[in-house]
Structures are given as structure tokens and as C-alpha cells.
Amino acid sequence: MKAATKSSDALPAAHDRVYRGLRTRIMHGEIAPGEPLTLRGIGKEFDVSMTPAREAVRRLVAEGALFLSSSGRVSTPELSNERIEELAALRALIEVELASRALPRAHIALIERLQTIDAGIAERIAQRDATGYIRANLEFHRTLYLRAQAPAMLAMAETVWLQLGPTMRALYGKLRRTEPPRFHRLIVAALKAGDEPGLRLAVRSDVTQGLRLLAS
Amino acid sequence: MKAATKSSDALPAAHDRVYRGLRTRIMHGEIAPGEPLTLRGIGKEFDVSMTPAREAVRRLVAEGALFLSSSGRVSTPELSNERIEELAALRALIEVELASRALPRAHIALIERLQTIDAGIAERIAQRDATGYIRANLEFHRTLYLRAQAPAMLAMAETVWLQLGPTMRALYGKLRRTEPPRFHRLIVAALKAGDEPGLRLAVRSDVTQGLRLLAS
DNA sequence: CCCCGCGATTTGTGATCACACATACGCCAT
DNA sequence: ATGGCGTATGTGTGATCACAAATCGCGGGG
Structure with missing residues (x-):
């Protein structure tokens, strides 16, 4: 031994x-x-x-x-609604900033990769694959944020994801999603247009959308 | 043994x-x-x-x-200028939000306590007590943010402080401060007036002030 | 039938040990 | 005197052990 x-x-x-x-x-x-x-x-x-x-x-x-x-x-922690709200707010703060910093560096190749990942997300949803959905969704965000060249911020965002992990799974069961995430389309569109305010709004919306229902 | x-x-x-x-x-x-x-x-x-x-x-x-x-x-880490800039940006994002959430709950007793701490900070500066200055400064911020009732956010802010700790000490040596932090006055004033935009600006300024010189 | 209490088992904690590796020091040959 | 190499020392890693506390289960009493 x-x-x-x-x-x-x-x-x-x-x-x-x-x-x-x-x-x-x-x-x-x-x-x-x-x-x-x-x-x-x-x-x-x-x-x-x-x-x-x-x-x-x-x-x-x-x-x-x-x-x-x-x-x-x-x-693994059972999050209170208050804590979930805090973590969602942190996601909004940090990820909006990351997206904003990534925007000037977002080439067309990156945008195409995001669209590919997004297509994968739609598949996972169709297959009711909760874990696969979460993984692909995180990959979508991480791929974008990597372009921000801000490792400390990205690490902090991932820490928040980590804390929400077990809860996101539970959340997935509650809302019976059949449609692909509509805010991802908005994010991609804003990236293409170089529209920073639109990007910030789209990211904020995407990040806080699901967690609102949970707190109700 | x-x-x-x-x-x-x-x-x-x-x-x-x-x-x-x-x-x-x-x-x-x-x-x-x-x-x-x-x-x-x-x-x-x-x-x-x-x-x-x-x-x-x-x-x-x-x-x-x-x-x-x-x-x-x-x-203990030696931070690059890029990392310092990121951490300062994180402080700005998170602490502005914390201050904003604390504002509605900021009673007069809290404001008086902040002023007392601020007076202590002035003393430390006069005495060239670097460690004491840092400790008192953090106490000022923590005292305010505790009122936000947002433990997850506060924890994240403290993590950032921790990463900046060794560098803040080095920073203190570089800038020969003789005056008490002027932005603390602005923070207190905004709290008294219930002026949220002013508070956000004051906190952002206080948090990012010292770190700007370091990156130059 | 339910609740309390006591014992067996499970679980985390911290000390110690054996090992691999990295570094540093010193010795010898040139 | 100097450069290179081998050894001694220091350092992190992971396994194992002894111990205390918490938890669970069972049985008896109300």
C-alpha cells in the first residue's frame, strides 16, 4: 500500500x-x-x-x-436566496467588465467560435443534458473572457461560477428550458457590431436571467 | 515534542x-x-x-x-503592473457596489465611527506607521461594507485586499504621504448627504488613487 | 408509540516518517 | 585562482498512525 x-x-x-x-x-x-x-x-x-x-x-x-x-x-453548500443574489450581482459586475475588455480584441474567428459553442448549447438543451449544458455555457463565457487578457478577473469570475455550480444544476431542473439562450445571440451581435453598451447589457441580462426565478 | x-x-x-x-x-x-x-x-x-x-x-x-x-x-507574490491594475479595477467594481448597498443602512452612529477611524489613520500617517496605516485603512472600508449585508461580496473584496497586501506596503514607501486620505472625507460627506452617485465616485477614487502611481 | 441515553463506528485533526528533488556548499583537478 | 562536480543539507509531498469528537444506531424507559 x-x-x-x-x-x-x-x-x-x-x-x-x-x-x-x-x-x-x-x-x-x-x-x-x-x-x-x-x-x-x-x-x-x-x-x-x-x-x-x-x-x-x-x-x-x-x-x-x-x-x-x-x-x-x-x-457542497446549499445557498440561501440572499447569497445567490449576491453571487449573481458579482457575476454581473465582473463579467460585464471582462466582456467590455474583450470587445476590442474580439476578432471574427473568436465570434465564429462562440457561435459554434452556442450551437452546441442548443443541442445539450434539446437532449436535456444538464451537465453538458452547464459545461458548454461556461465554455462560451470563458472563451469570450479569455480575450480580455485579465487573468485575475477571470479567476475571480470562475470562483463565483464554482460557488454557483451545485445550485445551477438544481436551477436547471426547475426551469424547463427548451429554447437556446437568447442573450447569447445578443452578445454575439453586439460583438460583431462593436457595440459596447449593447454588449454590457446583453452580458448582464444573460448572467442574471436564470437566477431571478430561483429567488422568487 | x-x-x-x-x-x-x-x-x-x-x-x-x-x-x-x-x-x-x-x-x-x-x-x-x-x-x-x-x-x-x-x-x-x-x-x-x-x-x-x-x-x-x-x-x-x-x-x-x-x-x-x-x-x-x-x-509572497511580486505583482506585475498588469495584475495590479486588474486588482485595482476589481476593488473599484466590488467596493463601489458594497458602498452603494451600505448607503441606505448607514446610520449616524456608523458615520461617526468612520470618522473616528479616519482620525486614527491620520495619526498613523503622521507617525510613519505603514502597517498601522494599512490596517486602519482596511478597517475603515470594512466597517462601511459590513453594513451592506453582503458577506459573499465582502469576502471577495477581502481576497483582493489580501492579494494586494505585500504590494501596498511597498507602495506606501514610494509615495511619501503626509496628508490624510482626502477621499475618505468625500465618502463620509456622501454618506451624510445620502448622495449615491457621489459615494460611488468617492469610493472609486479612493480605491484607485494610490495604485495609479505605482503603474507609472 | 415515542423519546432519551449510551455505546460502537465513523470522521476530521495533527504528528511523524520515508522519500524525491532541488539547492547549496565544498573539494578537487586543471 | 577558477571551474565543474559530487555530496550534504534543506524542502515539499504523501502515507500512516494515534487521538478526540461527532454521529449514528440500538435498546430501554416513559
């Missing part, structure tokens, strides 16, 4: 592998809100001991992706 | 004690940018083993307060 030491493996550090694995699962909404996790369970799943599992969990807790009860138990 | 087990101590968990200790030192600018840290050194300083030290460091790295080199060495 010495877990392959390091031998000739590549170099994806153990605790980082666990972190990334949990992170994407949370961000994509593959874990239900309130679901409890155990360090030994995580370690077993990723074939590591408790130590790297603990580090990964600690990091996710620091990012707000996991909730740490007073007794040290970890679970 | 069994480190006092738990005996009759209260219950401030070990790794959390280390985390808080390092966090405030970083946020207050008591550690120079680029300064290297070792897990064993931290453990010795707080009288714990490497395990809690590692967890605290991991958490601070996750928050951007510490930099982790490719070989695993940790140090």
Missing part, C-alpha cells in the same frame, strides 16, 4: 489531480447541493491517502466551492 | 490559527513581496507540525495571497 510512489509517472501532482477532479465536478453541477463528502471517501475514489484529499478539500473550501461545518464535515 | 496535544485550550483549531496569523500579516503588509517561506519554519513559528502549516499555506495560495513556485516553494 504505497500507492505507486512516483515511479515513471508524468508530473500531475496528486493533490492537484484531486482538486481538479472535484472542481470540475462541482462547477459542472454533478454534485447535488448539501451532499456530504468524506476525506477517506475522496481519497479512495482518487486512489490517494487522506492528506492530498484534505488539501484539495481545503482549497475548495477556501474558494467557496465546498462548505465546512463547524465540526469539520464537508459538503 | 508533542505540542501540548489539546489540553484545556479553547478551540481555535491549529491550522486556522496559523491561517489567520499569516493572513493578517500578509494583508497588513508585514511581509515583503518575494519573501520566501518554509513549511517547517511556519510550523516552528506557530508551534505546530508541518501538516497544519501546509493547510494554511495551501489556503492562502488558493486565495492568491501566496505564490507557489513550480518546485513547490512558497513566497
